[in-house]
Amino acid sequence: MADEFDVIVIGAGPAGENVVDRAVRGGLTAAIVEERLAGGECSYWACVPSKALLRPIDLAGEVGRVPGLSLGPIDTAAVLARRDEAVSNYDDAGQVRWLESVPAELVRGRGRLDGPKRVRVTAEDGAERVLTARQAVVLATGSTAVVPPVPGMAEAAPWTSHEVTATSTIPERLAVIGGGVVACEMAQAMHGLGARQTTVLVRGGSLLNRMEPFAGELLAESFADAGIDVRTHTDIARVERPEPGGKVTVHLAEGPPLEADELLVATGRRVATGNLGLDTVGLPDDAPVEVDDSMRATGIADGWLYAVGDVNGRVLLTHMGKYQARICGDVIAARARGDELPAMRDLAGGYGAPQVVFTDPQICAVGRTEEAARRAGIRVRAVDYDMGSVTGAYLQGDGYRGRARAVVDEDRKVLVGITFAAPGAAELLHAATIAVTAEVPLDRLWHAVPSFPTVSEVWLRLLEAYGM
Ligand SMILES: Cc1cc2nc3c(=O)[nH]c(=O)nc-3n(C[C@H](O)[C@H](O)[C@H](O)COP(=O)(O)OP(=O)(O)OC[C@H]3O[C@@H](n4cnc5c(N)ncnc54)[C@H](O)[C@@H]3O)c2cc1C
């Protein structure tokens, strides 16, 4: 086996895999180092299993709104079995076959930088192999869940996203700490799959506090209707779990303690830069790897180091990591040919990445919120529309509730942000992403006629609300 490649990628998650794909298409050879499963966090412990758990709940909501249809109780065992199938039973043989077809060499073990253009890989059995890169090393090691330093918390061995997405049992009483995306999605999944008492403990004043405020409000209403208890302005003082895996008591800063059968901590992520050898190339190992818009690490002589996906801290979303990876792989191949490929740079991140939170209602946003746009110094006007008033939405079923907001740049007359909070809104988002990213002028957008009777008619209503 050769130990020299044009490109060496550390981390075979969605970002790393896309780098090797593009670099090899560009005529280079590539190796990819992975310490767990090829496919990464996304495929086994994040996006894929979480969405497999949420889909039946989403559908149950849809069915429940249509008179004449009824739904029996959700068969939790069948849902968990489908989740197992979706994660290929935690077997990466399919991903390995794909890597072979690229072709790229999968090197199993933990990768670590060992000075410029060198990667030392330690296999599970302790065997070491040193790889050398002719062109570039790419870091794609992702991120890990943060467990806050609350007394007793670490000892209680709480669930993080890893355990909740892979669970084979549903706790009767679940306490969730955090009000972000993982907390909201997983609280709804566990509750829908049978948790009797689900309590979401939120430090701040709302759910999903980086989105438009109405999104968190509508979601909180939906949680309340479903019997999920959301407690805002709640700080955790300490956690107690005398028996491993037994009952857990969450002592709050104020009020009586909360007892649960399981505790899920969903308080954000930390970039996976620990023990990655960044010190051997003069970079800090406790911060995101800062990159320019070609994904090349700043502050490295000769520019041979790149970082894509969660590890560069730009946007912690799979589709954005893959976008960065396509740029990175193409740019490395072009630079190897002596070309800069200047059109291949990260533009999308600057607009505000699209994101779907797969709860019921789905919370979908792209671009900037009204507040973020104002903070960025853009002169904006926001217009809202009640999505339940659209004929297409009424026809989706009774009790369809939702709201949309368009944020218009008043100087350029283009959209700089869109948010939809409504059932089934995920598929509306790409049209918004095109409008925002392509900076479609409003007087042109007006001629994009939505079909009747679809929920997309909300686009027309938003433009009318703006005064068109
Ligand atoms: C519960 C949950 C649900 C999510 N849902 C969505 C969603 O619906 N949509 C979305 O866009 N995003 C979602 N995300 C975010 C998404 O999972 C991440 O943005 C994405 O996985 C990042 O991809 P990545 O390739 O950068 O890293 P990862 O997927 O984390 O992959 C990194 C890989 O690197 C390996 N690795 C790390 N260090 C080393 C090393 N030193 N040597 C060898 N290998 C190493 C790891 O084992 C891992 O396989 C979710 C996250 C969570 C936690």
Ligand SMILES: NC(=O)c1ccc[n+]([C@@H]2O[C@H](COP(=O)([O-])OP(=O)(O)OC[C@H]3O[C@@H](n4cnc5c(N)ncnc54)[C@H](O)[C@@H]3O)[C@@H](O)[C@H]2O)c1
């Ligand atoms: N559908 C999706 O796109 C999807 C789904 C899940 C995760 N993700 C990605 O994964 C990332 C991680 O998600 P997440 O929900 O863990 O993080 P997050 O940053 O979205 O939310 C973290 C939450 O924890 C709270 N928090 C932080 N520290 C705390 C503390 N010490 N005590 C109490 N509360 C605390 C924050 O106020 C916030 O409400 C997100 O950035 C998101 O991009 C995406």
